[in-house]
Amino acid sequence: MTLADAHAVVTGAGTGIGRAVALALAEEGAKVSLLGRRIEKLEEVAGAAGAMAISCDVTDPAQVSRAMRAAREANGPIGLLVNNAGAAASAPFAKWDTESWRASLAVNLDGVFHCTHAVIEDMIEADGGRIVTIASNAGLRGYAYTAPYCAAKHGAVGLMRALAVEFAGKNITANAVCPGFVDTEIVAEAVRLITHKTGRSEDEARAELAALNPSGRLIAPREVASLVLELARSDRTGEAVELA
Numbered sequence: 001m002t003l004a005d006a007h008a009v010v011t012g013a014g015t016g017i018g019r020a021v022a023l024a025l026a027e028e029g030a031k032v033s034l035l036g037r038r039i040e041k042l043e044e045v046a047g048a049a050g051a052m053a054i055s056c057d058v059t060d061p062a063q064v065s066r067a068m069r070a071a072r073e074a075n076g077p078i079g080l081l082v083n084n085a086g087a088a089a090s091a092p093f094a095k096w097d098t099e100s101w102r103a104s105l106a107v108n109l110d111g112v113f114h115c116t117h118a119v120i121e122d123m124i125e126a127d128g129g130r131i132v133t134i135a136s137n138a139g140l141r142g143y144a145y146t147a148p149y150c151a152a153k154h155g156a157v158g159l160m161r162a163l164a165v166e167f168a169g170k171n172i173t174a175n176a177v178c179p180g181f182v183d184t185e186i187v188a189e190a191v192r193l194i195t196h197k198t199g200r201s202e203d204e205a206r207a208e209l210a211a212l213n214p215s216g217r218l219i220a221p222r223e224v225a226s227l228v229l230e231l232a233r234s235d236r237t238g239e240a241v242e243l244a
Contacts, residue, residue: 014041
């Protein structure tokens with residue numbers, strides 16, 4: 001797939017990985033539509049990337065439908081979708097209730113479904129497209145105290161594998177990127193939680209999380225963005241690529 005002039009939609013694009021992906025796509029000449037709940041953050045990225053910012057909560061299918069329609073009106077049919085919106089909360093399994101369980105699945109799994117479902121007809125009609133979902137290595141293995149997040153990310157990986165099979169031979173690819181701990185707001189929040197509950201310093205908490213990555217360091221968002229661009233350009237499909 002040629003990224004120049006392709007219309008790419010990036011969800012959760014206001015900060016972290018989404019921001020890095022949006023900027024990287026813009027550098028490649030793509031027409032980028034940015035979706036997210038915090039319009040101020042989106043507009044900051046839009047200004048830097050020459051992109052379009054659209055307020056959207058991916059857990060609401062009606063909002064997703066309106067956002068994709070607005071994106072099409074501005075930039076044409078959607079050829080690349082980057083499902084990045086997500087949230088991670090931590091608690092012992094016994095303390096999760098149905099409401100908090102559903103909230104985690106809503107953003108981390110249902111949102112992937114809503115956005116992918118909203119763009120797939122564009123790709124079918126164009127005889128081609130790319131879907132890249134930012135999952136997590138929590139979609140490949142388990143972590144304590146994050147049961148809903150792990151379950152949702154496993155589901156997101158499974159969805160990409162299912163779509164890869166369904167659209168095999170139709171030039172529509174579906175892949176998942178599964179990073180370990182990335183230097184984003186989500187990790188910053190985890191650091192704050194660790195320091196609050198354990199009394200460790202922020203540096204100690206960051207080092208503890210970094211040590212969980214085989215590299216021994218936190219991943220930079222631009223590294224994830226580079227992998228997204230690699231998958232968007234290629235014919236590889238059904239992969240869950242770990243980056244740790």
